[in-house]
Amino acid sequence: MTKEREVDLVVIGAGPVGENVADRAVKGGLETVIVERELVGGECSYWACMPSKALLRPAQVLSAARAMPGVAVAGELDVAAVLRRRDSFTSNWSDDGQVSWLESAGIDLVRGHGRLSGEREVTATADDGSTTLLRARHAVAVATGSVPNLPDIPGLREANPWSSREATSAKSVPESLAIIGGGVVALEMATAFASFGSAVTVIVRGTVLGGVESFAGERVAESLRSRGVAILTDTETLSVERNDAGVRIETSAGTVTASELLVAAGRSPATADLGLEQVGLDPGVRLETDDTLRVAGSEWLYAVGDVNGRALLTHQGKYQARAAGDVIAARAKGRPVDDAPWGAHVATADHAAVPQVVFTDPEVAAVGLTADAARAQGKTIRVVDYDLGWVAGASLSRDDYQGAARMIVDEDRGVMIGATFVGPDVAELVHAATTAIVGQVPIDRLWHAVPPYPTVSEIWLRLLEEYGRPSSA
Numbered sequence: 001m002t003k004e005r006e007v008d009l010v011v012i013g014a015g016p017v018g019e020n021v022a023d024r025a026v027k028g029g030l031e032t033v034i035v036e037r038e039l040v041g042g043e044c045s046y047w048a049c050m051p052s053k054a055l056l057r058p059a060q061v062l063s064a065a066r067a068m069p070g071v072a073v074a075g076e077l078d079v080a081a082v083l084r085r086r087d088s089f090t091s092n093w094s095d096d097g098q099v100s101w102l103e104s105a106g107i108d109l110v111r112g113h114g115r116l117s118g119e120r121e122v123t124a125t126a127d128d129g130s131t132t133l134l135r136a137r138h139a140v141a142v143a144t145g146s147v148p149n150l151p152d153i154p155g156l157r158e159a160n161p162w163s164s165r166e167a168t169s170a171k172s173v174p175e176s177l178a179i180i181g182g183g184v185v186a187l188e189m190a191t192a193f194a195s196f197g198s199a200v201t202v203i204v205r206g207t208v209l210g211g212v213e214s215f216a217g218e219r220v221a222e223s224l225r226s227r228g229v230a231i232l233t234d235t236e237t238l239s240v241e242r243n244d245a246g247v248r249i250e251t252s253a254g255t256v257t258a259s260e261l262l263v264a265a266g267r268s269p270a271t272a273d274l275g276l277e278q279v280g281l282d283p284g285v286r287l288e289t290d291d292t293l294r295v296a297g298s299e300w301l302y303a304v305g306d307v308n309g310r311a312l313l314t315h316q317g318k319y320q321a322r323a324a325g326d327v328i329a330a331r332a333k334g335r336p337v338d339d340a341p342w343g344a345h346v347a348t349a350d351h352a353a354v355p356q357v358v359f360t361d362p363e364v365a366a367v368g369l370t371a372d373a374a375r376a377q378g379k380t381i382r383v384v385d386y387d388l389g390w391v392a393g394a395s396l397s398r399d400d401y402q403g404a405a406r407m408i409v410d411e412d413r414g415v416m417i418g419a420t421f422v423g424p425d426v427a428e429l430v431h432a433a434t435t436a437i438v439g440q441v442p443i444d445r446l447w448h449a450v451p452p453y454p455t456v457s458e459i460w461l462r463l464l465e466e467y468g469r470p471s472s473a
């Protein structure tokens with residue numbers, strides 16, 4: 001028997017993004033149901049952001065301690081303790097805490113696989129086959145996230161490789177690990193497993209960390225190589241075979257053998273089994289939206305987070321979610337909609353200022369445009385580079401501090417449009433750049449934002465000095 005229910009908003013997917021859409025909509029006065037087929041909290045909480053960072057941080061602390069004269073460090077990383085700490089960050093893959101949060105936020109949960117079954121209609125099918133038909137008075141928001149790609153390489157599927165899920169939830173450390181891909185997941189997991197003692201080989205078809213400034217990727221690759229990681233760039237994977245010893249991978253650069261294989265070849269929107277055909281859309285497509293996160297051509301369907309492909313990052317998806325939840329509530333209640341660029345109901349920053357930190361050692365932190373991307377957009381830019389190791393605060397933080405910073409200035413507008421940092425602990429530097437880009441702060445005004453001495457953030461003063469003071473030029 002099918003249960004039926006009518007509410008204002010149905011959200012499909014209770015990852016970080018779906019949770020935030022629902023929360024904002026409830027705060028805006030809408031009765032809201034969220035449908036989740038797996039764990040409330042989504043990929044980020046159990047198999048992505050949280051466990052991966054828990055796996056990475058202990059080795060960073062150890063390497064910083066080892067680099068500090070006068071700090072006595074005995075022994076190696078206690079891998080079992082690192083894995084136990086990771087388990088605590090995933091609440092041992094239990095979503096009890098997040099379910100309690102949903103209750104406290106006034107969001108009703110329906111467990112099951114959600115599919116669109118008509119206009120403003122979602123059918124949730126539970127594991128036992130029972131179904132709930134949910135009718136939305138106003139809107140349906142799809143926040144189903146993304147799924148890992150499995151390239152069409154002979155033998156790869158049969159070899160049953162790890163995806164990021166198996167890597168981030170690993171209970172033991174393989175003696176050797178091969179990784180296909182050279183993006184964020186590949187390099188973060190190469191860093192973690194190398195620190196645990198695995199012999200790691202990374203097979204990359206092009207260069208590493210394609211989306212960021214090349215100097216940053218090169219520094220990370222150099223550091224991984226110095227720790228014994230083999231990185232094969234410009235290398236195609238030709239075939240894969242699993243045998244008793246592990247995996248044998250034929251590449252254009254020769255044969256790689258390893259006890260385990262991780263595929264980290266990007267992700268695709270989770271729309272294959274969502275009933276899109278019921279509403280005139282093709283299954284498997286990326287759900288393209290306007291800046292209010294409403295699907296092109298629809299009055300009632302929204303797509304938020306990884307599923308819309310705008311930026312596959314938790315913080316950016318949650319930013320979209322705040323706009324989407326608010327605008328759905330505003331439209332439903334007939335309140336004014338603020339959809340001008342940088343208004344309350346749009347995700348304008350997706351086009352101008354998406355920050356990302358790659359938690360390798362060194363870390364990479366970047367926001368806005370790279371020099372190449374800015375030039376490709378026809379902008380007149382100035383590229384300002386500075387050696388982070390020359391900043392007093394950096395050299396105090398560790399003796400062997402090595403890093404680099406780049407600022408991209410739009411010369412026509414006199415504002416910063418991009419920044420990239422690579423070095424130990426640079427993650428916390430990037431938000432200042434995000435603020436300056438979003439605020440479109442003129443460079444001559446930035447000269448009045450004084451970084452404290454002696455901190456690593458003095459890099460801002462050095463970059464501005466390199467650029468020159470506009471009023472005295």
Ligand SMILES: Cc1cc2nc3c(=O)[nH]c(=O)nc-3n(C[C@H](O)[C@H](O)[C@H](O)COP(=O)(O)OP(=O)(O)OC[C@H]3O[C@@H](n4cnc5c(N)ncnc54)[C@H](O)[C@@H]3O)c2cc1C
Nearest residue numbers: 013015017037042043048049114144145305306312313314
């Ligand atoms: C290894 C790894 C590390 C990462 N690290 C970071 C990081 O450090 N920082 C960062 O910002 N980003 C990171 N990311 C990216 C981040 O995980 C995603 O951007 C984020 O999880 C997207 O959130 P979401 O809510 O859109 O999707 P998800 O977190 O994927 O949640 C989607 C939810 O929808 C559910 N669902 C899907 N289909 C259905 C359906 N039909 N019916 C019901 N429920 C459904 C799923 O079960 C899931 O719970 C990482 C990704 C990976 C793979």
Ligand SMILES: NC(=O)c1ccc[n+]([C@@H]2O[C@H](COP(=O)([O-])OP(=O)(O)OC[C@H]3O[C@@H](n4cnc5c(N)ncnc54)[C@H](O)[C@@H]3O)[C@@H](O)[C@H]2O)c1
Nearest residue numbers: 151181182183184185186205264265266267312357358359
């Ligand atoms: N710290 C963070 O913020 C963080 C950490 C991990 C993941 N993420 C997010 O998760 C998403 C997925 O990460 P990812 O590393 O899988 O994707 P990615 O897009 O960063 O990298 C994909 C890599 O796979 C390679 N590749 C693609 N197709 C291939 C093929 N057919 N054969 C061989 N190689 C192929 C690409 O060349 C690239 O090196 C990213 O978009 C990222 O934003 C973020």
